[in-house]
Amino acid sequence: MRKYAYLKQPIRFNENNDDFVHKIMIEQTDNHEVCLYYYKSNDATQYSFSEVFENIEDIFQEWNEYIDENGWITTSNSTHNR
Numbered sequence: 001m002r003k004y005a006y007l008k009q010p011i012r013f014n015e016n017n018d019d020f021v022h023k024i025m026i027e028q029t030d031n032h033e034v035c036l037y038y039y040k041s042n043d044a045t046q047y048s049f050s051e052v053f054e055n056i057e058d059i060f061q062e063w064n065e066y067i068d069e070n071g072w073i074t075t076s077n078s079t080h081n082r
Helices: 056-066
Strands: 002-012 020-028 034-039 049-053 073-075
Touching (some): 020 056, 049 056
Antiparallel strands (some): 020 034, 034 049
16 A cells, blocks of 8 residues: 655755655555655655654654645555665
8 A cells, every 4th residue: 555645845854954855655565564755856756765654543643734735645556766
């Protein structure tokens, strides 16, 4: 399962540099690992950072307030590049 979302406003990823997140994507694998991918622009096809979470609910709780009016968009068979 994959879902992506655009942020209402870019969020600084790291206070020590000028990296801003514009889009995020969740991937839940068959073995129930949940990864969150961070993208530096709305049209980026390669993620810049990733993070593993215990469960998908933690991601929703942390990020839902930052997601734009389109909400989470479910996608199938899309790819992300490193």
